[in-house]
Amino acid sequence: MPGRKKKRRVIKTAHEIPKRRKRAIEEALAAHEPANNPDWDRGAEWAPLRFMRKRIGPGSFRTVHVPLLNVSMGDQWPIPVTVFHGSRPGPTINILGAVHGDELTGPSACTHLLSTKFTEPGGALDPETMAGTVRIIPVVNLPGFRSKSRYLPDGRDLNRSFPGSPTSNTTRRVAHQLWTTLMEDADAIIDFHTAAKGRSNMPQVRVNLAHPASYLLAKAFGAEVVLDSEPPRGSLRRAANEEGIPCITYEGGAADTLQQSAVKIAFEGALNVLRSLKMIPGRPARPAFRLLASGSRWLRASEGGLLDVFVREGTMMREGDVVATISDPGSPGMSVDIVAPEDGLMISIATNPFVTAGMPVGHFLPLNKHSSLVGRHVDEEGRLQMAAAKGDPIWREEQDVEEVTVEESTSEEAEWVTAVFDLEQEEKEEADSDPLPDQEADS
Ligand SMILES: [Zn+2]
Structure with a gap:
């Protein structure tokens, strides 16, 4: 645009990811084309939702019970799923907790999201001002939650059993039921976890950075620490990615405990995703820096x-x-x-x-x-400060984020790049590994 000054800013970038992995991520990003979903256009037809034979009209929300087992005898293990059906077309996002029954960050974060503060008229999740559909599942593994166990009652790990099977063992049947009723038609999945028993995790997002839609979802979440990892076999994240569904796992805190900062980062992250996707009003919060590791x-x-x-x-x-x-x-x-x-x-x-x-x-x-x-971002105790854990979110633009990429590797192979970023070509410049001199410029 003539006469208009384009804002430029120096962003520090470092690439120490193994060359092969780095290339895989770059190639995946270059080949990625944003989804073209005409049914999300404002003018598209937007009908009441039918879910588990229940009707949810546009601009309303309702809690529906989904049985984990399809049986006519014995306990079906129904779990509550709260479905927000916005007044306008848009994607379907799942936000879930306690796939591992003893991991309480997710149930708590989801409970916050379902509080009247968020759901009442004018609240962040007011379905009248929402586009698309949000499904909140606070406790996926309800039997495990009730018995304070990571596992389902047959002792198996639900997050190693996706996409499941209707004729296999109990846990795989549950996985199949969840997959077919709730997961396979989702446009994105945010799965809240904590560390397993005996450990505590700092708040972090785990994502396959070579799955571009998941990479974008991880960025939208707004967490400072993003760990690139190939999802474990049988995990929900893996099953989703294999079907092209973006999915991130958030980890924060420890099993059997509630850590308020980890909970807050979880629900603020989910709201950031919905804001980034323009499903709810408001601007997403951005961290002061981002560590891709x-x-x-x-x-x-x-x-x-x-x-x-x-x-x-x-x-x-x-x-x-x-x-x-x-x-x-x-x-x-x-x-x-x-x-x-x-x-x-x-x-x-x-x-x-x-x-x-x-x-x-x-x-x-x-x-x-x-x-x-x-x-530069640690508190007096030497701990990394997370923006979302503090009182009010700090509103930042995506371009103000300092992004670094870290990989444990032999330093001989390491490359260090300080690049000048053209804000409109962030991804392209990110892929550029030629060292450029430090400079700040207007154009
Ligand atoms: Zn877990």
Whole structure:
């Protein structure tokens, strides 16, 4: 546009992802074409929704029960699903918790979203001002939730059983029922988890960055820490990605506990996604920086005994900092320190003080050259600050996000790039690995 100054801004980018992975992500992004969905246009026909033989009119919401098992005898394990049917056309988004029954961040975040603060007229999830359909499923694995267990009653892991089978074991039948009634027609899925028993996770999004629609979903969520990972076999994320459905897993906190900051980041992230998709009014919040990481390592106990942990999940470590000390009541006077092998972030930390040699004490994300950038965003206790955990979300534009990519790799292969970003060509410039000089310019 002549006469109009185009805003330019320097964004620090670093690529230390293994070359092959980096290429796969770049190729996937380059080949990605945004979905063209004419049925989401404002003028498209938008009818009442039929779900489990219940009618949900445009601009309304309703809680419907979905049985986990299709049986005429015995418990069907009905779970509540609250369906918001907006007044205008748009995509269908699933927000769910407690696929693992003892992981309470999701149920709590979903419960917040279903509170009148959000659902009343003028609230963020007021169906009158909503486009598309939002399905909130606070507790997917209700039998596990009731028995405070990760698993379904047959002892199997639901998140290793998707897309399931109607004739296989109980858990796979449940997976099949969930998949066919709730998942396979979704346009995106946000799956809330916590660390498994014995550990606590800092808030983070797990996503396959080579699945472009999921990559965009992860960005829209607005979390500071995004871990690139291929989804485990049988996970909902994998089944969804294989069918082309974008899906992210959010991890925050620990099993059997409620950590309010992890809960807040979860529901703020879900709202960010809905805002980014223009399904609800308002602008999505953006973090001050974004850490894209792939590759991490477990710090393991070298000896057995009692573990004294000095840091929490999300603590920024300097090389040589003591993470934990192991002592043994059977060998008084002896102790062993576990130290950070280099600068990095404790993305997960053990909460169970009993250790034997080889047990993971923490999940460590080496930061290589980016520790100073990340170090600028820690609080007095040395923990990474998450914007969404604070009182009010900090509103930022996408272009103000400092993005770094971290991979544990041999530093000889590492490339360090400080690039000038043309805001309208962010993805293109991101793919550019030629070093460019620092500069700030108007054009
Ligand atoms: Zn889980």
